[in-house]
Amino acid sequence: MMNKNFLKLEFTKEDSYIHLDLSDNFSTDDPLFDELAFYLGGLEYHHQKDSATIHLTTLEKLEILCKKAREYADEESEESDKYEQVKVLVSNDKYYLDSSLALANAYDSIELIQNNTLKVSLDNKFGAIDLLGNEIIPIKFDDLYMLANDLIYASDNNAISLYTLDKAEEFHDLEDVLENDVFSYQQSYFWLKNNNKWGLFDHKLNQIIPFRLEYDYCELLSDDVKENIYIKVFKDGKCGLINGLLNIDLIKLDKDIEDILVNHRKNFLVKKHSAPDVELGILDLDKNSNKLRDLN
Structure with a gap:
């Protein structure tokens, strides 16, 4: 039993x-x-x-x-309870960590961005160090900020890198990064773009969909990627809906579709440019025949 x-x-x-x-x-x-x-x-x-x-x-x-x-x-x-006291000294417009264990490096600015992580700048470049002054992210980026818990976004010369505090650099030379918050009670997902293709990752940068979606923009509409991966996609002014896991069209790209909204878990509202909102029936996918069934 x-x-x-x-x-x-x-x-x-x-x-x-x-x-x-x-x-x-x-x-x-x-x-x-x-x-x-x-x-x-x-x-x-x-x-x-x-x-x-x-x-x-x-x-x-x-x-x-x-x-x-x-x-x-x-x-x-x-x-x-994980926070520790950080003291910063200022001398001649330079900032130093005040600790007997810290390395005596000078910075143009020091900012606490996450528990034991400090964002530092030098000569208009940004990086990150720990409370002992050890370098976590090299000071070479034009912009740097916390994207999510333990996830740091850094960009330089239009190239984007993502770092996790426990695994160091995860991705580099990305073209774009978009956060996708499906529902507020869940962790965010992230769309990463590389070689003009989008891939989907969870908040710990575990891959859900590899870099294979060639669209201008993607948005996850599912609230449970273990069950269904419904993705709203845009390309060349057209909008559609796909199953990202099976990589098949549920609603083909259509220039007349302005937007696709979630009404219920498998029920979508299609907003068209030239007509009032038209509600579709529940979309159900037969994985064997790759056909859609209207349950209404």
């Missing part, structure tokens, strides 16, 4: 309130929480009212959101 990991949600109703107890193994990283959070989302409001699988009262929703808030508070507390 297959082992199952049960998540316990116990509701206790009193005269004036409803109390929700969650089991210790109830984690917001569990797929079940994603389902609950999804049904709480405004995009699913109308669908949720008719759903027979999950129905939560306002108080129950607040209990779940409060648990999420407590977890965030714990995470913030853990992060704050």
Whole structure:
């Protein structure tokens, strides 16, 4: 018999309130929480009212959101414990780290950008060092900033490099980098462009789709890349929708399409230049025959 990991949600109703107890193994990283959070989302409001699988009262929703808030508070507390005091000395318009362990290098500016990482500049070039003065990123870039947690964007002469604090340089000579925040409760995804082709990566720069999409612009519309990878694409003034994993067209590029919006998880709203909004049925992909089925 297959082992199952049960998540316990116990509701206790009193005269004036409803109390929700969650089991210790109830984690917001569990797929079940994603389902609950999804049904709480405004995009699913109308669908949720008719759903027979999950129905939560306002108080129950607040209990779940409060648990999420407590977890965030714990995470913030853990992060704050990682910070160390940094002292900077200024002499003759130059900045130095004030530490017996730090290397005695002079900089034009020093700025804390992430926990134990300092952005430094010298002769109008930027780089990054740790609190001991050790170089993390060479001081050779025209621009440098935190793109996400542990992810640093650096550009020089129209070429872009991405660095992670734990793995050093990950990519270089990129043509463009775009952040794709599908839903606020999930980590962002990133589109990287190299040799005029886009690739999709998660927030840790793990590859989801290799550099193969030859479009002017790509935007991930899926909220779960493990299930479906729906991507809105633009090229030569045309808009369409593809399945990025299978690399097939779901809605072919069309100059009359102005935009494609998510209505529900597999339900899209096509906005045309010359006509009112036309709502498509639920798109379902038969992976064997590569055909679309309209479920409406």
